[in-house]
Amino acid sequence: MNGTTDRTRQYLDDLARMLDALDPQERADVLDGVRDHVDSALGALGHEPTAADVDRVLAELGSPGDVAREALAGRAPVAPVVAPAAARPALAGMWxxxxxxxxxxxxxxxxxxxxxxxxxxxxxxxxxxxxxxxxxxxxxxxxxxxxxxxxxxxxxxxxxxxxxxxxxxxxxxxxxxxxxxxxxxxxxxxxxxxxxxxxxxxxx
Amino acid sequence: MVPSEDSILTNLRRGALEYCVLASLREGEAYGFDIARRLVADGVLMGGEGTLYPLLARLRKAGLVSTSWQESDAGPPRRYYAITDDGARALDTFRRAWTSFRDAVDLTLEGPR
Structure with a gap:
């Protein structure tokens, strides 16, 4: 069981890291939901989950990147994206x-x-x-x-x-x-x- | 470049999938795993089950869905999702908009007869 919880934790850690920019409440909701989903999926097996079971459940979730993309796609931009200031070319100074x-x-x-x-x-x-x-x-x-x-x-x-x-x-x-x-x-x-x-x- | 069916589906899902989640709660509250199973069943609405949770989090934040913890026979308590009154009204509005949108797209795609 240890190996299976390790895989799940790894998945959730990766997802948590990718959701850093999300509103904390929304981020916690997503992570709780995914954790709950894995527990439910493994609980529905009716037997002690094997590593292969965990891999299948995680694969059906999609990659952490896919989940994070969906989460961040619906996020209203916190601040307008400011293009990095271009370097001032030579001989363009105020003088x-x-x-x-x-x-x-x-x-x-x-x-x-x-x-x-x-x-x-x-x-x-x-x-x-x-x-x-x-x-x-x-x-x-x-x-x-x-x-x-x-x-x-x-x-x-x-x-x-x-x-x-x-x-x-x-x-x-x-x-x-x-x-x-x-x-x-x-x-x-x-x-x-x-x-x-x-x-x-x-x-x- | 011709867009793939996958990328077209990704674009179409945006804006419609949240209401499919609301619609799946119309008959009563459900827990995430069940909602996910229903929505991925046809392979069209949702690519991976995991994308459901950002949608649910967003719907909850908007007050269209509420959550509660309930004991389960197997394992730890589960989080159940229910549609709120606002969610039901949003779903009705979406259904009207969707119907006219779908008809207009169908009509355009079929072309003049």
């Missing part, structure tokens, strides 16, 4: 957007000098390697600030240094430079806002 915008702005504005040109290049490299922006944003973020912010000092130098240019010429160049400057600055603001929002998405 990236302001750094990119700062470097590009400074670098482009003073690109007539060598050091600011290096800052501009650093800013653009960071922009292109960071996952915070789409390819289109990266392309516009490269072209417009460089043309707009970078062309203003150079352009104004050319325009206003020129000797007595035609009045309409100044106006045309002036408007074009102003438009480019605005486009460049707007692009930088958009990069800062969108990049910042995506960087915050990785936080917490």
């Amino acid at each position: 990236v957007p302001p750094t990119v915008v700062g470097l590009v702005l400074l670098g482009a504005a003073f690109s007539v000098f060598v050091l600011p040109l290096a800052l501009l290049l650093a800013g653009l490299v960071l922009l292109w390697f960071s996952p915070l922006w789409t390819p289109l944003e990266k392309a516009l973020g490269t072209i417009l600030p460089v043309l707009g912010v970078g062309a203003v000092p150079l352009g104004s130098l050319l325009v206003f240094r020129a000797d007595t240019p035609s009045q309409s010429g100044i106006t045309l160049w002036g408007v074009l430079l102003l438009a480019l400057l605005v486009a460049g600055l707007v692009t930088l603001v958009v990069l800062a806002v969108r990049g910042g929002r995506r960087a915050r998405g990785w936080a917490a």
